Amino acid sequence: MVLKIFFPQCCNRAESGLLVGRWISGHDSAVVLAVIHYPFIPGQVKQYIQQMQAQSGVELTVLGSWSLPKEGQESMESFLRDLSTIFPQQCWLQVSRQMGKMGFICEVVNRNQNGQETQQEAKKQNDEEEEEEEKVIFVHYEQRKVMLSQLHPTESGDPDLDTxxxxxxxxxxxxxxxxxxxxxxxxxxxxxxxxxxxxxxxxEASIIVELLKQASVPLCVLISWLLALWTWLCSIRIFSLYPLRFLSSKLSTCVQISYRTEHMRTLSSPKPAIEHKQFMRKGNILVSFLVDVGLGVLLMSWLYRDDHIATLANMLMPAADHVAKELEELLQWLMGAPAGLKMNRALDQVLGRFFLYHIHLWISYIHLMSPFIEGILWYGGLSACLGLTFALSLLSDMVALLTFHIYCFYVYGARLYCLKIYGLSSLWRLFRGKKWNVLRQRVDSCSYDVDQLFIGTLLFTILLFLLPTTALYYLVFTLLRLVVVLFQGVLHLSVDFINSFPLFAMGLRLFRPYRLAEGVKFQVLCEEPGTALHLLMEINPLKCSTVVQLYRTPTYSCYPRDSWAALVKKLFVGELIYPWRHKSTKVD
Incomplete structure (x- = not known):
């Protein structure tokens, strides 16, 4: 039988005394936690261990004795041996170390049912004649690192605690x-x-940490009061009306505000973070919020330095005029013979003039708002003090408002193109003697008369010859819309990265890698003749990718609604696509 003793490195040179620890149930191993020095009173030791058991919930016991002989303590080993009768154990460990040697000598004293002792020396001598000899292995560990680390399951996973x-x-x-x-x-x-x-x-303590703990209590109370006031303001009936509720669900800034409100509720919660997941979640939220605010303050300082806001406001009108001019030239090109293609002139002129009218409306709207643009940018820049994510969300909303005409063009073209595609597919089923059964959601056989076939052929011919003109407008405005969506997607992904990236956990992984452990590794520390085998247990840190995967903060994230194949299919048939959406994630 092999007996493993997990021994703390800090106790290698401890004074003689008693080994306090715990026997691991179901395994032939013991964990040494501390050494109580001689002199002591056994009754006080028993009372102290009972008190520690009540506070920690760990089944602490006296594992045995520890002897580090010094001058004038020659009889210490015999005295410590006799303590096994005062602290009755089924297995009593007598660990001793000689000065000048790294290895330990361990004698295991077993008690039988009659209370008699049988001694077996567990020395590393590989004597095959002693078959019942106890083989002892000392596993040295760094107590502080093991206490602060969190052991994560390996790739095979943890066993089910219920079974x-x-x-x-x-x-x-x-x-x-x-x-x-x-x-x-x-x-x-x-x-x-x-x-x-x-x-x-x-x-080990820190005055700064203790002061922060004391200051966090009134700060949490203040944040809770402000959140209660903010919740009361948001619960006013006027904000629950459909138009305002619909706009707040579509604006990225409003969604980010609600997301940060939930974060503040988590941080200001009076419930202590006892579990590791709760502690890591609060730490990630706090560090993410501080970094977000720090980046926002840097952006705000740049905006209000050297009058950059006025420069941006002055650049906005020429940029809008340039975009309008390019769109007009594009429409004029489409109304002619684009790429040598022969379009349906009547439909081409109607669509071109319709879209030109929208461009003139948009330019008039921009020029009407031009006196207020600098003020809007000035007050909008103040949102950066709440964090860089607020500034990016506000920028996404501004891009959506400034490119609303492109969105309208895309919707008009997609609806017209989709109508023709579905009309052609329906008429194509007519030629094959089929029809779509709405109730059963399937294609059934159907017989048509001559008049129905004639009208179907006429409509099919008209839609087929008008399709290239409609498809060209749809293709152009879909590409423009995808450019805007791509830019907004980059903004949304940046906000999502700042909100969800586990900065606190990654900081622990880089600067305190032992805090997040994936497993351990052993190396031979000492193998001297006449002593037990000594191993050194070192902690294997988690991989960075695993840290991100495990501790990523859930957010409202922007994820594609459909797969790429479904997205291409929707583009082909002309269905409206919204690749970037807000995904609500309920967090415990």
Whole structure:
């Protein structure tokens, strides 16, 4: 039988005393958490362990004794051996270390049912004659890293806790993490017991962190009050009317405001983040919000420095006139003989003049708004103080408003083209003696008379010869619409990246890689004759791609509604497409 002892590196040179830890249930292994130094009173040790068990919920016990002989302590080993009768255990470990050697010597004292002791030395001698010899392996670990790290499942996944017990390694990590109350006792405490653990030289603390914890309480109360006021304002009946509700659901700025409101509710929640997922979610939201506001302040400082807003306002009108001129030239080209194609002149002239009229309306609208453009940009730039995502969302809404005429052109062309496509497909079924059954949603056979076939042939001929003209206008305005949608998609993806990227988790992965562990690796630390085998346990950090996948903050994200094949099919038949949409994600 192989007995594994997980031993903290900070206790390698601890003074002689008792090993406090936990036996791992279902495995032949034990986790050493601390060493209580001699002198001590056994009754006080038992009371202290019971108190730590109540605070941590870990089944702590005295695993055995630890001996580091010094001058004047020759009889210490025999005294520690006798302590096994005071702290009765089925298995008592007597670990000792000789000065000048790295390896430990471990004697395992087993008790039978009659209470008699049987000693077996677990020394690494490979003696095949002693078949019942206990083989001990010491696994050294860095206690602070194991306590702060979160062990994630490997590619094979964690076992089902309802059917299978957790793995040995996971129990070790959980034991060390939940034993924090045991680590509060250090050498500076005026108490009857002295112990060695990772904080034995003084508890690790930060004055800045403690001050932030104290200041976070009134700050959370203030944020909660402001959120309650904002919720009350949004619940006013006038904002729930259909036009305003419809506009707020389509404007990216309104959606971003509601998204950040949910984030502020999460951060200001009085419920502490006990679980690891809750803590990481709050950390990612907080860091993302701070980075977002920092980038927004930088953008705002650039906008209001050297009068850049006035420059942008002065550039907007010439740009709008240039776009209108290019569109007029494009329509004039389409109304002639584009690329040598012969179009239906009557329909071509009607469509061209119809779209030219819309361009003149749009230019008139822009010139009417020109005196207010600088003011709109000036006040709109202030939204950057709320974060770069607000500025990008506002820019997306402004692009949508400024290119509304292109959207109208696309809708007109798509509807007309779609009408002709569906008309041609319906008339094509007529020639084959088929019809579309609306009730059963399928194509059925049908018999037509001569008059129906004549009218169908006439309509099919008219739609077929008018299709090239309509298709050309649809193709041109669809390409223009796709250019606008592509630009808005880049803005939406940028906002989504800032909102969802787990900056806090990625920072832990880069600067504290042991905090997010995927597993461990072992290497031989010491293999001296006459001592047990010693291994060093090192933590394997998560891959960066796995960190992003696991801790990505859910957002309203912009995702394609359909697959690429479905998108191409819709473009071919003339159905309206909205590739970028807001996807509501409910977060616990």
């Amino acid at each position: 299978e017990p957790p793995s040995e390694l996971k129990q070790v990590f959980q034991t060390v993490a939940r034993s924090q109350p045991l680590f509060f006792l250090d050498c500076y405490d005026d108490g009857p017991l002295k112990s060695t653990h990772w904080q034995s030289e003084g508890r």
